[in-house]
Amino acid sequence: MSTRRELRLNTFQMSTPTHNWAGMWRHPDDRGTEYNQLDYWTSMAQLAERGLLDAIFIADVFGVYDVYGGSADAALRSGAQAPCLDPSIAISAMAHATRHVGFGVTANLTYEHPFQFARRYSTLDHFTRGRVGWNIVTGYLKSGASGMGLNDIRSHDIRYDAADDFMQAVYKLWEASWEDGAVVRDRASGIFTHPDKVHVIKHDGPYYQVNARHLSEPSPQRTPVLYQAGTSQRGIAFAAQHAECVFINGTSKGSVARSVKTLREQAVRYGRKPDDIAAFLGCNVVVAASRGEAQDLLEDYRRYLDVQGQLSLVAGWTGIDFADIALDDAVQFVKSNAVQSTVEHLTINAPRPFTVREVADFGVPGARAPFILGTPSEVADELISWVDETGIDGFNLVRIVSPGSLQRFVDMVVPELQSRGAFKTQYREGTLREKLFGDGPLLNARHPGGALRGSLRG
């Protein structure tokens, strides 16, 4: 079985005791309780690099899940994405402990200013030698807005309008403020930077204003690799213009294939090529030497799942408070103002209504990401078939137990994928962008950011 292109893999992490599966910090193969220790991150980065993974992707949430039961109790008690640390801080330690693996860092632009934010990501790109990506999010938790002294989050479409404005401002800072060749570091002449090649950015947008030179000289990639996950109509339009890597949810190959097709078509409409975007599908993998052992392992994991904690997450994603519904009652999903993509996928993919108990369980049919279970060979078959049949480029491997699930994947699935020619056997040299696309290190001229490069040249 062959694949149409080299498969891409990220490990999907978060600076919190458990990410997508509540309660798993209690499992013996899980080090989630050490999420606030640097060694958790550096050893995980080294493991990811041993497995030749493309990137460590660090999600973030800026608030506590407090929809379930109208309180944060279940999330706090179970450690479900709470507490949650700043995802940008561990990056330099991981970069120093590795050489190739990339870092996707989530940041909610709603609470940032482009001028300050652009410097932070330029700094990350310098210190990782061009291995950094930015996952663009706009936030969906009211508790985050509250923390910032606001009454509510912005409406979904206003969030995206502001995001468009933010992107224009950071593109100007990253791409147009410092010309190529502005910085010479010339000891003989004493010139560090040619001042005439550094331009003041004047951005006077509806949401953001900037009137300054970017504070950082150009980093290896200038603009970090741009990740995005919007799957609402407005979100897809945003991704089609701006994103280089897109996260897709869904458990039916048909719906995922449609999402990928729509995305690439829209990208073309914005003057980009279909392959300018790499699509990653969230994916849960349980692998063992035999299928029976894999099933036993899943049963073992299941014993550690925290039902209330898990419901607090799904309640936050969907806006539905499950607390007053009996576990065996069925629920009907409707679209909400929260993470629309979650609800859409739960609705589109649902073969039937779910019981609340199923909502809180692994691999519920219709959940956000496929659940692939089996031997290394079976898992590899299934991964490759997803790529072949949907047009995705690869997977975000969901943390079930950490580092346990990643370790099993690296040791058992990676060699199997390699033996079929479906996965690299060594890293390509260069920046994250070059590793992912064989092109770079800078945004290409078809991208709205790349198009601004050199635009202020005198």
Place this chain on the structure above:
Amino acid sequence: MSTRRELRLNTFQMSTPTHNWAGMWRHPDDRGTEYNQLDYWTSMAQLAERGLLDAIFIADVFGVYDVYGGSADAALRSGAQAPCLDPSIAISAMAHATRHVGFGVTANLTYEHPFQFARRYSTLDHFTRGRVGWNIVTGYLKSGASGMGLNDIRSHDIRYDAADDFMQAVYKLWEASWEDGAVVRDRASGIFTHPDKVHVIKHDGPYYQVNARHLSEPSPQRTPVLYQAGTSQRGIAFAAQHAECVFINGTSKGSVARSVKTLREQAVRYGRKPDDIAAFLGCNVVVAASRGEAQDLLEDYRRYLDVQGQLSLVAGWTGIDFADIALDDAVQFVKSNAVQSTVEHLTINAPRPFTVREVADFGVPGARAPFILGTPSEVADELISWVDETGIDGFNLVRIVSPGSLQRFVDMVVPELQSRGAFKTQYREGTLREKLFGDGPLLNARHPGGALRGSLRG
């Protein structure tokens, strides 16, 4: 010669080609051109730890110096604090490469929100295992405000009013949101956090509003060690209330002693003890085996000083544009709206007017920090006499060439100080606060932040 207390030492750094002395990146012992490479930082951190220094202190400036000649040309050309990267990003790599040395990280609170900011510094404190400090600044460059889309910086006193409000908000988040014992990580019961011990902070101040739980569980120090450098009247009042470490400028022992005395007296007025504040004096050291060699070394350094770059820095600090004044003309300093402390010290300490050429030179009389030159024994004598005669606790060692000046200090001066019993021969265990004060890891109850700890306990 003995000292009244164990002397404290920081290396004073900045994420930029040159910090206080423009042009020095051209010197063979300087790696300033590598300021954007992680290895510059990790090897410097290891050097500082080899010398048992208390902390690596990273300054920051949020804008480009553009007073001199009314443009940023001189600063950019000479690499004088431009470009300048985010000081928080390299910390985790340095923390991972060391075990004891602390990190003082500058952040301008004017452009931060307490909710988001508190999480970032909690994360730094977790990942450094309690080795982080925060240097509180409010910003003085108009170009920084411009970058943020504002017309001007806030006036000096308003900046401090807002800073007071900001401090109240972050103290509540760091000290009162999560009770001691809230987080149990109890695998048996499945309880990560006791929800009833986590409190929503409601801060409704004149400048900042917060209505949320802190996103981070308590870090080793909760509140990072607080550094501050204000020496205006309002700045001293702020430092006397909030600071644990204070940076003092000045080149006359009399004026420095008066500053220290005023500061400790004011601290007492706010209910703190005189020794609750450690005072650090900025200090330039040129050391060599003989006095003649030290003088030769200074002459060697002088050849690399960039006069225009240096004037662009002093122009930014004082608000005086030197560009149209001949190098041999004398200048008179007056107080400005910029860094008042600089001008005050230049005025108070000046035995006579300066020529512009002197303003741009090393060790000009009346400049911000003493210039100590000599053999290891002479330097040690002088450092100890400053401590004994002024009541300061130690020094911020200014980067002349980096890592050259620090390396010479570590190899030549540290052993000399140790042999006189004036400097530690090993690190104390524990957090930065415990290392500095022999007390901690948390703020004491005399401090306004410490006083809030547990204040929301039900």
